[in-house]
Each structure stands twice: as C-alpha cells, then as structure tokens.
Amino acid sequence: MAAAATSPRARYREQTRTQIKETALAQLAEGGPSAVALTRIAKEIGLSGPALYRYFANRDDLLHALVRDAYDDIATTIRHTATDLPDSPTAALHRLTDAYLDWATTEPHRYLLIQGNPIPGYAAPPDTIRRARAAMGPFVKIFANGRPTHAVQPVVDEMTTWLHQDETAADWLHEYTGLTPDDPNAGCALAGPVLAWSHLHGTAHLEVSGQYTGMGHHARTLLRAQMAMLATAFHLS
Amino acid sequence: MAAAATSPRARYREQTRTQIKETALAQLAEGGPSAVALTRIAKEIGLSGPALYRYFANRDDLLHALVRDAYDDIATTIRHTATDLPDSPTAALHRLTDAYLDWATTEPHRYLLIQGNPIPGYAAPPDTIRRARAAMGPFVKIFANGRPTHAVQPVVDEMTTWLHQDETAADWLHEYTGLTPDDPNAGCALAGPVLAWSHLHGTAHLEVSGQYTGMGHHARTLLRAQMAMLATAFHLS
DNA sequence: CCGAGAGAGTTATAGTGTCTAACAGAGGTG
DNA sequence: CACCTCTGTTAGACACTATAACTCTCTCGG
Secondary structure: OOOOOOOOOHHHHHHHHHHHHHHHHHHHHHHOOHHHOOOHHHOOOOHHHHHHHOOOOOHHHHHHHHHHHHHHHHHHHHHHHHHOOOOOOHHHHHHHHHHHHHHHHHHHHHHHHHOOOOOOOOOOOOOOOOOHHHHHHHHHHHHOOOOOOOOOHHHHHHHHHHHHHOOHHHHHHHHHHHHOOOOOHHHHHHHHHHHHHHHHHHHHHHOOOOOOOOOOOOOHHHHHHHHHHHHHHHHOO | OOOOOOHHHEEEEEEEHHHHHHHHHHHHHHHHHHOOOOHHHHHHHHOOOOHHOOOOOOHHHHHHHHHHHHHHHEEEEEHHHHOOOOHHHHHHHHHHHHHHHHHHOOOOOHHHHHHHOOOOOOOHHHHHHHHHHHHHHHHHHHHOOOOOOOOHHHHOOOHHHHHHOOOOHHHHHHHHOOOOOOOOOOHHHHHHHHHHHHHHHHHHHHHHHHOOOOOOHHHHHHHHHHHHHHHHHHHOO
C-alpha cells in the first residue's frame, strides 16, 4: 500500500521496513511479543543492531506498526466479507462472525497482538478506535432492524444513552445505518454488535490462546450457538 | 496455606517466598508479566539479585507460582459463592457469573495472567486443568437439569461425544452431578458451562484489558444479558 | 555443648537485549 | 561536482537473567 512513485531511496526504505516487519512477525509467531528482538531481527536480515533504529524509533514503534497492519488486515477482511452478504440477517451474521473467527485462527499471534492482553506501556493511538469500529461496522447494519427482547434491553438502554453523550458513537452509527441517536432503533443497532463482539472475542480468544485444547468441541460450533442465541434475542429473521 | 509447624528455617523461607511473590504481584500490576524482574524485586526487598534463585529456580518458576496462586484464589472464590446459591438456576447462574466478573475486575492483572494471552514458553502444569475445572464445577451442577434448545444442541452433541472419549471429563461431570456419560443430560451439563465460560471470558477479558474504555456500557450489564440468553437457551427456570 | 553440614547470602562474570553517540561511506540533488 | 542527507558502522552505557565460586550462620545430631 502507498507504494507510490517516490524516489528510489524511499522505495528501498519501504522495502527494508517491510522486511523488518516480516521478520518481526515470524518472531511474534514463535514466541509472542516479548520474543520480538531488534538485535535478532537485524542479524537475520544481515544488518547491525542499531541500523534498525533508522527504520523504527524503538521497539514499541515496531510493535505499533504491526498492530496497525493487523487492524487494517482484519478490517479489510470483514469489509470484504460484507460486500456479499446473504439477505437473511441471521445468515449474514453467521457469515461475518465466521470470517472473524477464521482470521483469528489463521493468524493467532496477530489476533493476540491486537485483541489480547494490553501491551504494557503501549497506549493505542486514537485511530485504532476508528479501525476497530470500521471492522464492526457491518454488524451495526445487521442489527439496525432488530427487535430486542427483554433479556438484552438493558444493553440497548445503555447504548441509547451513550449515543446521546458521545458524538463519535453517533457518527459511527450514522455512517453504517443512516440512523440518528433519536431513532428508536439506534440503541439496538449498537447493542447487537457489542454483544456479538463480546461473544466473538470470548470464543476466539480462548481458542487462539489454546485454552480449549483437550476439550472435545470446536470453537466454530460454540460460536454458531452463541450467534443463534443472539439472533433470537434480537428477533433477527 | 500449608504453614505447618515446620522448622524455623523453613518458616523463614516461606515468609521470604511470600514477600517475593507480593513484590512480584505489585510489579505485575504495574507493567504486566514482562515487568516482573528478579533483580528489581531483590533490590526492593533488600537482597542481591542472585539471592532470589535460592527461592525460585528462575523467572518462569516465579510466574508459575503466581499462576497457581491465582487459580487457587478464583476457584476458592467461586466455590465459596457456590455454598450459598439461590434455588432458581437462573438466579444461581447470575450469582456465580457475577462473582467471576468481580474477581476479574478487582484483580485485573491476575486475571490476565491466568486467562489472558499464553505466556510464551510456559506450559501450564497438568494440575492447572484440574484447578480450572474446579472453578467451573458449580456451573456444571446448574446446567445438569437444563433442556437445550436447538440453538445450542450442536454444542451438547459435541460434549456428549467428548464425554465418551475422555475419562477426565467424565470424572469431572460425575464429581459435580453424579451423572455418567450415558445419562441423557450429560452433554447438556457440560455444554452450558463451556458456553457460559466463553461468554464470561469475552466480557471479562475485554473489560479487564481496557477495550471497553470510552464505550457507554458496563461489563456487568453485558454479562447479565448474555446469561439471560443462555438461561433461555437451556430452559433454566 | 559443639562441630559438621545444609542453607542463605555475597561478589564476579557471561550472555542477551535496548538504545545513544560518534563516525564513515554512498547516493541523490542543486 | 560539491554538498548533504540518508544509511550504515562500531563503541559503549545500562538493565536483566542466570551461573559459579565463595563466605557466613544457623540448625541439628551426637
């Protein structure tokens, strides 16, 4: 992305940055974030340690870049899936959540990087929230026509209140549904995705961090059941 | 625990170990597992670095001990809550999940330690599984009388199959319900807890890792809604 | 009551990693 | 073609894990 027709030097720079990130991803996959070591990366691509500081300000900056890439990647995946959804809201929901779980299981280390434990001392940049909401955008659309049962009504109420307090939330809602905070379905449109995210994350994270190992079920089966319950709770057809 | 009437030396040793673990917990709370540094712990309690190796074989061994303690702690909390549950299964479920979420939010770093990202290179000891199942035991009891709807039936089926393949699972079921794998409700008794765990973990982990920050809802509200859906899906009264 | 030995602590040292400083060469740009 | 920025180097400060070798002290058995 953004390869652009820049100077040959800038082109080479971008290439080296990519190579560094690729090596970092390999180390991430092997031993988690703490295994990403600048000196080892440098050795692997034939550079001296301090040379990497020409490309990334420090170790955190490199991890930061990996986080950005991962968010872009999952958001792209979801949005791509969202371009061709079945008409049935329930089926569409299953399609989206399957895509999410698939991404998490094929890229476990990257999922843990962005949705796992907070990286100590690392404050997510403001645009991370934007990226995260972009990934959840298609879910908002699905629940915009839901009719919540009493089981989920309290969540709907809290979302409605939030929409009247936080402008960015209102913008988010508007972007994907055209609804305003005063619309009777506004809270519902956000309550569904938040619940879906919570379900999704629980299953994906337990699966990816290996805590289901030795138990006789598939994460997919669990997720399907959770989404079926959620669809029922919002009277999705 | 296990203070015992041992020799004064052993008593002093145990005291020092505890002091080390307490300091480690403080560092864990400040900067996550990677901030737990033996040298800094030593300095803080007035020892020289290598002295700590008299008490813990290495850094992993210390983290290991923290994990054990945390599992014991949450299992004790759950079991204590389970000693005085309301008769209604739904109410009992809410009581248990509230206790779980409370523990997680009051001890966020410890929750992340045991239920967060896997610690690279750290293989959970076999008894960890036993401890984890002990914590979920009371949930098994609650779902033993459930009647699953079609939404969760696939999970029930997978659990039933598992129970016939894995003896430890059958033992676990038997310990808390007296049921055998052939009992028609056996799969249901395990499907409920696994789903509940997945729900619980999603909400607790997102809350504890700060990903709900800036969103206008309480984790508790979300959890209540999820458990209400789950109770409905199993026809709990 | 005392002496051997286990246990608890020390310093010294090797190894790995982050990151800064100071310097050298190579490429692009006026 | 001269300048200067960009890219790379080595040297070194600092933090942390871990081992080795050594000293001191307390406990316990005879």
